[in-house]
Amino acid sequence: MKVFSRVLCAMAVMAASVSSAYAGITINGTRVVYPAAQREVSLSMVNDGKEARLVQAWVDSGDASERAETSKSPFLITPPMSRVDPGKGQTLRIMFTGANNLPQDRETVFWLNILEIPPKPKAGTDAAENYMQLAVRSRLKLFYRPKGLQGTPDAAVDQVSWRLVSEGKGYAVECTNNTPFNVSFSDVSFKGVAQQEAVSKGGMCPAMGKDKFPIGGAPDAEGKLVVTVINDYGGFNPHEMNFTR
Numbered sequence: 075m076k077v078f079s080r081v082l083c084a085m086a087v088m089a090a091s092v093s094s095a096y097a098g099i100t101i102n103g104t105r106v107v108y109p110a111a112q113r114e115v116s117l118s119m120v121n122d123g124k125e126a127r128l129v130q131a132w133v134d135s136g137d138a139s140e141r142a143e144t145s146k147s148p149f150l151i152t153p154p155m156s157r158v159d160p161g162k163g164q165t166l167r168i169m170f171t172g173a174n175n176l177p178q179d180r181e182t183v184f185w186l187n188i189l190e191i192p193p194k195p196k197a198g199t200d201a202a203e204n205y206m207q208l209a210v211r212s213r214l215k216l217f218y219r220p221k222g223l224q225g226t227p228d229a230a231v232d233q234v235s236w237r238l239v240s241e242g243k244g245y246a247v248e249c250t251n252n253t254p255f256n257v258s259f260s261d262v263s264f265k266g267v268a269q270q271e272a273v274s275k276g277g278m279c280p281a282m283g284k285d286k287f288p289i290g291g292a293p294d295a296e297g298k299l300v301v302t303v304i305n306d307y308g309g310f311n312p313h314e315m316n317f318t319r
Contacts (some may be wrong), residue, residue, distance in 0.1 A: 098123025099158065099190045099210075104308040105215040105258070106186055108149075117186070120163040124226060128191040130155045131166050133151040133184050133216060147184050148173035149216070154276060168216070176218065180254040180281035184216040215258065215278075223254040232253040233277050233302050236317040247299065248286045249279035249319065256281045264291050265298040265314060276304075293317075 101119045109115075121127050128175045132142035133149040142145075142154065152167045158164045168186070176182050225233075230253035237248045251257055260276040277287050299315045 096152045098127050107306050110220045113170045118165045123160040126159045130189045161163045178220045181256050182218045183253050186216045191283045227255045238317050238319050246288050247285050250284045251279040260302045264293045265300050266294040
C-alpha cells in the first residue's frame with residue numbers, strides 16, 4: 075500500500091544560513107540600522123531560486139515567538155507580504171511609528187523577521203503527493219539609533235572592556251560597554267591559540283550594559299583577545315583587546 079506523506083516544517087535560521095538549499099531569497103544585508111532622523115530605511119532582497127516565493131516581513135521586540143499579527147514593535151513594513159518571482163527583487167520599506175518609552179541615550183535592539191514560503195507542487199504530479207514544504211525564517215538585528223548620541227559605533231569597539239572569569243573547568247569573558255552603541259561580534263578567542271576556539275554563535279555587548287560569553291582554550295603570556303567585530307555594513311573587523319582578571 076502506497077502511503078503519501080505531507081510534512082510542513084518551519085525552520086528558523088540566522089541570516090548567515092539563508093544560503094541553505096531550502097532558501098531562495100538572498101537578503102542584501104545582515105543587519106539594519108535605523109537612524110531616528112530618517113523617515114524610513116530600506117532593505118532589498120532577490121529571489122535566486124527557480125520558483126516564486128511568498129515573503130512575509132515583520133519586526134519583533136526580541137521575542138522570537140512573536141509573529142506579525144502579535145508584534146508590538148513600533149515599526150511598520152511595506153509591503154508586509156509579497157510574491158517575489160525568480161530572478162526578481164523586492165525592497166522592504168521600514169518605518170518607525172513612534173514610541174515614547176524608548177531610551178534616547180542609547181540604541182535599542184529589535185529584530186527584523188523575513189519568512190519565505192515556497193509554492194506547493196502542481197496538482198496531479200508525484201511531487202504534489204510526496205513533498206516537504208519548508209518555510210525559511212531569517213532574523214536580522216535592527217538597531218534603532220536616537221539622535222545626538224556621543225561618539226561613533228566604530229570608536230565604541232575600543233571602549234569596551236573585557237574581563238576573564240573562571241566558569242566550570244574553563245573560562246568565560248565578561249564585556250562591559252559604557253557607550254551608547256551596541257557592539258556585535260562574530261567570534262572572540264585568545265590571541266596566540268593555535269586552534270582558535272571561538273564563541274559558538276558570536277554575541278553582542280549591549281549599549282550601556284554588560285554580558286558574559288564562554289570562550290575555549292586558555293590565555294597565553296601576552297594576555298590578549300581577538301574580537302571580530304561586525305560593523306554597520308556587515309563587515310568583519312578583527313580587534314586585539316586587552317583583558318583583566
